[in-house]
Amino acid sequence: MQVFKTYFKIIKTQIVSILIYAGLFLALTILFTSNIGESNDQFEVKKVPVMVLNEDGENDLIRGFLSYLEGYVTYVEPKEGEAAIRDALYYREVSYILTIPKGFSESFLNGGVVNLIKQTAPDSMEAITIDTAIDNYFNIAKVYQGHMPEASTNEISEYVKANLQEQTQVHLNAEQKDAFVSGNSQNKFYFNYLGYIIIAVFIASISTVMFSYHGLDIRRRHYASPITSKNMNGQLIFANLIFIMIYLVMFIIAGYVLNKNRAININTILFWLNAFTFALVTLSISYLIGISVKSKKAISALSTAVSLGLAFLSGMFVPQEYLGAPVLKVASFMPAYWFIKANEEIEILTSTSWSQISRIASFMAIQLGFAAAIISIALVVSKRKRQQIS
Amino acid sequence: MSFQLYISRLKCLFRNKEAMFWCYLFPIMLASCFFFAFNNLWKMEYFETLPIAYVSEGEEDKTFTQVLEAATADEGVKMFDITYSDEATAKQMLDEGEIDAYILGNTKPELYVKASGLNETIIKSFLDTYRQMSTTVTAILQKNPNAINEGLLEDVMAHNTYLEAVKNDKKPAELLVYFYSLLAFTCIFAGNWGLDEVVNIQANLSGRGARVSVSPIPKMKLFLCNILAAFTAHMGSLLLLFFYMYYVIKIDFGNNLMYLFAVCMVGSFAGLGLGAFIGVWVKKKAEVKEAILSVVTLGGAFLSGMMMPEIKYMVATKFPVLSYINPVNLLTDAMYSLYYYDNYDRFYINILLLGIIAFSLGILSIVGLRRKSYASI
Numbered sequence: 137m138q139v140f141k142t143y144f145k146i147i148k149t150q151i152v153s154i155l156i157y158a159g160l161f162l163a164l165t166i167l168f169t170s171n172i173g174e175s176n177d178q179f180e181v182k183k184v185p186v187m188v189l190n191e192d193g194e195n196d197l198i199r200g201f202l203s204y205l206e207g208y209v210t211y212v213e214p215k216e217g218e219a220a221i222r223d224a225l226y227y228r229e230v231s232y233i234l235t236i237p238k239g240f241s242e243s244f245l246n247g248g249v250v251n252l253i254k255q256t257a258p259d260s261m262e263a264i265t266i267d268t269a270i271d272n273y274f275n276i277a278k279v280y281q282g283h284m285p286e287a288s289t290n291e292i293s294e295y296v297k298a299n300l301q302e303q304t305q306v307h308l309n310a311e312q313k314d315a316f317v318s319g320n321s322q323n324k325f326y327f328n329y330l331g332y333i334i335i336a337v338f339i340a341s342i343s344t345v346m347f348s349y350h351g352l353d354i355r356r357r358h359y360a361s362p363i364t365s366k367n368m369n370g371q372l373i374f375a376n377l378i379f380i381m382i383y384l385v386m387f388i389i390a391g392y393v394l395n396k397n398r399a400i401n402i403n404t405i406l407f408w409l410n411a412f413t414f415a416l417v418t419l420s421i422s423y424l425i426g427i428s429v430k431s432k433k434a435i436s437a438l439s440t441a442v443s444l445g446l447a448f449l450s451g452m453f454v455p456q457e458y459l460g461a462p463v464l465k466v467a468s469f470m471p472a473y474w475f476i477k478a479n480e481e482i483e484i485l486t487s488t489s490w491s492q493i494s495r496i497a498s499f500m501a502i503q504l505g506f507a508a509a510i511i512s513i514a515l516v517v518s519k520r521k522r523q524q525i526s
Numbered sequence: 527m528s529f530q531l532y533i534s535r536l537k538c539l540f541r542n543k544e545a546m547f548w549c550y551l552f553p554i555m556l557a558s559c560f561f562f563a564f565n566n567l568w569k570m571e572y573f574e575t576l577p578i579a580y581v582s583e584g585e586e587d588k589t590f591t592q593v594l595e596a597a598t599a600d601e602g603v604k605m606f607d608i609t610y611s612d613e614a615t616a617k618q619m620l621d622e623g624e625i626d627a628y629i630l631g632n633t634k635p636e637l638y639v640k641a642s643g644l645n646e647t648i649i650k651s652f653l654d655t656y657r658q659m660s661t662t663v664t665a666i667l668q669k670n671p672n673a674i675n676e677g678l679l680e681d682v683m684a685h686n687t688y689l690e691a692v693k694n695d696k697k698p699a700e701l702l703v704y705f706y707s708l709l710a711f712t713c714i715f716a717g718n719w720g721l722d723e724v725v726n727i728q729a730n731l732s733g734r735g736a737r738v739s740v741s742p743i744p745k746m747k748l749f750l751c752n753i754l755a756a757f758t759a760h761m762g763s764l765l766l767l768f769f770y771m772y773y774v775i776k777i778d779f780g781n782n783l784m785y786l787f788a789v790c791m792v793g794s795f796a797g798l799g800l801g802a803f804i805g806v807w808v809k810k811k812a813e814v815k816e817a818i819l820s821v822v823t824l825g826g827a828f829l830s831g832m833m834m835p836e837i838k839y840m841v842a843t844k845f846p847v848l849s850y851i852n853p854v855n856l857l858t859d860a861m862y863s864l865y866y867y868d869n870y871d872r873f874y875i876n877i878l879l880l881g882i883i884a885f886s887l888g889i890l891s892i893v894g895l896r897r898k899s900y901a902s903i
Contacts (some may be wrong), residue, residue, distance in 0.1 A: 144822055226866050227839045244688070249692045265647070272655060276662055279681045283666045283673040299661045305636045305652040306646075315642070403593075433544045441555060448559035460805040463562045 139368050143375035146348050150341040157340075158287045158386075161333045165326060165394055184266055187212045187221070187230045189239045198241060200293030201273055204300055207267045231257045232266050244274065245281065245289065253454075273300060319397030323407050324483040326391045331414055331475050332452045335385065336443035339425055342376060343435045346426025350521065376423075381413045387411075406482045406496060413500045414475040420510040428517050446472040456480065471506035474499045528751050530742070535755035545719065549763040553712045556707050560704045560773045576645050579609045579616040579628035586610075590635065593656060605652065629653065659683075702865060705777055706834045709786065710857040711766060713793030714823050717758040720801025721819055723810055724891070728753065729900050730806075732812075739900070749895060756798055764790045782864040785873065793857045793878050799887030800853065806894035826854035856880040 147154075186209040192198060202211075212230045214219050224230050235253040252270065257265040277300055280292045287295070307369035348354070349372065357369060388408055394399050425438055447453050449463060450472035456464060467473040478499035485492055538626050540546065580591060597605040609616075609625065616628035620640055627639040627649050635653055639646040666673050725731045727749055729739040738748060767788065771777045779786055804819050830853050831838025838858075842849045849855045860876035867873070 154619060218868075221868055225864070228844060252688055254689050255689075266652070267687075268651060271685065271687050272658070276658060278686070279662055279678070282677055282681055283676060284672055287669075295662075295665060297656045299665065302654070302657045302661050304650055304657060305634075306650060307636060307638045308640070328675055367677060437547050437552075438546065441552065445555065445558060448563040454563040459563065460565065507768065 139363070140373035140375045143345055143372065143379075146345045147379060150153055150344055153340050154337050157337050160330065162394075163389060167389075168325070174373050180388065181312065183208065184232055184263075185212050185230045186232045186234060187214055189214050189221070189233065189235045192236045192240045196288075196290040196293045197244065197277070199237060200297055201270075201526060204297055205266075205269060208266060225255060225257055228257060230265055234266075234270070241289075244277075259357045265465075269476050276300065294318070315397040316399070316401075319395055319399055320403050320483045322397065323391065323393050323404060326395070327407050327411055327479050328452050328476055330387055330391070330411060331472060332443055332447040333387075333454070334383075334411070334415055334418050335446055335472070336439055338380065338415070339420045339439035339442060340436060342379070342419060342422035343426035343429070343439070344409050344432065346372075346423055346437060347429060347432060352524070353526050355521070356424055365480050376419055384408075384411060384415055402488050402493075403482055403485055406485070407479065410475060410478045410482065410500060413478075413503045414471070416511070417471045417475075417507045418454050420507045420514065424510050424514040424517065427514060427521065446470055449473075450482050451476045451490070471503050474506075476500045478503075528747060531748060531751040532755050532758075535691075535752045536759060539719070539755060539759045545722070548718070549712070549715060549760060553708060553763070553767045555774065556708055556740045557705065557767065558769055560701065560708065563576070564701050565858075566665055571879045575604045575607045576627075576649060577607045577609070577625045578649060579611050579619055579625050581611060581616050581628055581630045583631050590656070594629075597652065606649075617627075649721065671790075682839055701777070702779075703862070705771060706858055706861040708794065709767070709790060710830070710833065710854055711827060711862065712764060713790055713857055714797045714800070714826065714854050716756070716760045716794045716797030717801035717804075717819050717823055718816070719760055720803075720891075721750045721754070721800035721815060723749070723756050723798075723804040724802050724895070725815075726804030727895070728898070730898075731805075736900075745895065746892070747885060749892070753798060753802070757794060758793050760798070761791065766792060767871075780865075785860060785870075787859045789857060789877060792877055792884060793853070795854045796857075796884035796887065799884045799891065802891035802893075803887040806891045823854065826852045830855035832858070850879055851883070853883055855881060856883070 157474055186205075188202065188211060190198065209232070211226070215224055221233060233255040235255070235458060237250055237253060239248075240250045240252065242248070254263075254267070273296060277292055277296045280287065280295050284292070284295075349358075359365070388411070392404075399403075421442070425435065425442075429435055429438065449459075450456075450467045451459055451464075452472065456467075456473075456476060459467070464473070478496050481492075481496045481499065485496070527834065546645045567753070581743075582592065591608070594606055594608055611619070613628075613630065616625070616630075616638070620628055620638065623771075625638055629635045629637055634657065637646075637650055638652055639649075662899065663678060663682055666678060726734050726827060727745065729736040739745070768783075768790075772779070772783070779823045801819060804815055804822070806819055808815050810818075827833070829837060829841050829848065831841075832854070838849075838855070841852075849859070856876045856879055860873050860880065863870075863872040863876065
């Protein structure tokens with residue numbers, strides 16, 4: 137078992153990068169999942185910190201409007217001076233600044249064109265809710281004003297407020313199945329990201345070992361040794377499988393422990409199976425890289441490039457539903473795409489009927505197909521290299 | 527002669543495949559990844575029709591269901607995909623995740639959801655708007671029954687906007703933040719090149735260093751030529767990245783292109799200075815120096831909020847000094863300030879500080895490099 141032992145000796149030289157990836161991944165998982173899993177009892181509309189700069193003075197229209205808007209936002213004390221206002225936005229004290237310009241109320245009541253002015257942080261996703269809330273108020277006020285010309289501003293404000301207080305009652309349908317759903321969604325999140333870690337770590341470590349075994353001199357030495365080529369390859373394959381199994385089992389256990397809604401059911405087992413399938417694909421990629429590169433430095437470059445490329449394009453970081461159709465078309469030529477697709481199907485699987493599971497199985501089969509194709513290419517490369525020796 | 531030295535060093539650098547990959551190819555690859563992965567994220571046309579169910583209690587409210595069926599999102603995508611069913615089925619569908627929510631009732635519809643998320647908020651605000659509009663119509667008709675002939679319904683359906691963004695020339699550009707970080711990181715990556723220059727010229731660090739030490743070229747002259755070559759080659763990578771972002775994936779940097787490029791020049795110089803400084807003053811093996819440089823740059827990137835935006839604001843409010851001496855933070859801050867602020871005060875402060883840091887690092891490196899000679903090595 138010399139080859140087998142040497143394999144793990146070489147893996148040891150890569151232990152730092154393996155541990156860094158693993159540690160970062162677990163830290164991020166803990167960070168992100170501390171928010172998931174806690175189910176709220178109440179349906180809540182998220183309130184956004186907003187700073188209102190009123191240059192138009194107090195009047196009924198604005199007073200009515202601001203008290204309405206309070207249902208959607210929390211007000212932050214207005215700051216003095218342009219720089220301080222910008223700073224508040226810059227340092228995310230507020231994510232929305234609303235300026236009511238001078239003459240707005242008058243213009244509004246007389247059909248003028250003075251508009252409110254908004255300023256948002258570039259990465260604020262909530263801004264759109266506030267936009268809608270503001271427009272709703274003034275649209276309804278406009279209708280009242282147009283069709284009840286005799287009503288005073290004050291009255292209109294009262295009407296609009298009363299109207300807009302009409303809220304839909306929301307019932308949160310919390311049943312015991314909740315745990316099942318959030319457990320699955322956390323698993324999906326976890327295993328999708330694990331895909332990236334698997335690629336990065338396997339290429340960095342397995343390719344390094346394979347590279348070490350495929351140096352010209354080393355191979356010549358091997359052929360002169362009493363161990364047959366078959367024996368050596370057998371040991372290498374065995375060592376590879378043991379390595380990916382250890383690594384996967386570690387993460388499967390970690391993922392299981394970190395999941396607040398942990399349960400062993402058909403979904404969980406399918407997640408594990410899918411991760412194993414993907415590990416096999418990655419193993420074949422790493423093998424191909426390991427025997428074809430010319431320097432160790434190229435391996436670290438490829439490990440970063442391939443892992444990030446696959447992760448971004450096939451939906452590990454950004455869910456597939458958000459990716460554009462052309463990107464997905466291209467991604468479907470990559471095994472990682474099918475890994476993620478299978479995970480997404482597993483998340484929503486509710487029964488053990490074959491009709492549902494067969495789709496997932498077909499996605500795994502496609503991944504295995506990729507693995508077979510990559511291994512065939514690797515065998516061709518390997519054959520070429522063998523011919524080089526003599 | 528100096529020009530000859532400069533050219534041969536440039537050739538040397540361009541033949542270093544690894545450095546070429548990390549500086550020329552890798553940023554472009556990441557830029558493409560950002561572009562492909564995030565580009566659709568903020569566009570409404572990718573709104574997906576929400577599956578819901580409608581359960582009528584008794585008589586079905588035709589007006590309401592018509593409104594539900596007719597509702598469209600911005601680009602003509604239907605808002606809802608409605609299943610009509612009884613309550614038990616709807617409940618089961620909700621449990622199984624086939625629908626996002628179901629609506630119960632007629633004039634005052636109630637919403638049943640499974641969790642509070644974005645889709646649920648969209649459905650709720652849609653229902654709110656419907657209810658508010660119908661209340662408005664009822665209230666007006668009570669006072670002014672003739673309103674219906676005066677175009678009340680059209681007015682209710684009309685949706686005007688009373689908001690405008692503060693600056694028309696700067697559209698919200700969520701994606702920009704990522705590209706700014708990428709530019710900043712590419713600049714700081716020059717650190718590896720600076721380190722390499724020092725290793726290549728110090729007799730105790732590399733064979734080539736020992737060789738050039740016995741050559742008749744004054745060391746400072748050679749060092750400056752080499753650094754200049756590294757700066758040229760690195761600026762080449764930035765130019766290529768700019769070209770790619772601007773012409774190929776068409777990132778809109780607004781009017782700030784020239785300013786951005788100026789930041790990158792100073793940033794690249796600061797990166798080289800940082801690398802050279804560590805190369806000169808850390809008296810350890812080359813691997814250790816590389817590791818320290820990585821830790822410094824990655825740590826700087828972390829503190830400037832590249833991994834988690836909150837960190838940047840925490841540092842800026844709790845340890846302001848740290849944010850003024852961290853070159854990565856100065857770089858990103860200079861870039862963000864172009865977006866957030868109308869005037870260039872903040873930008874110039876950042877650039878000035880960055881320039882001072884780059885200059886001091888350069889001077890300190892030269893001081894460390896000077897007057898080192900070996901009788902035998």
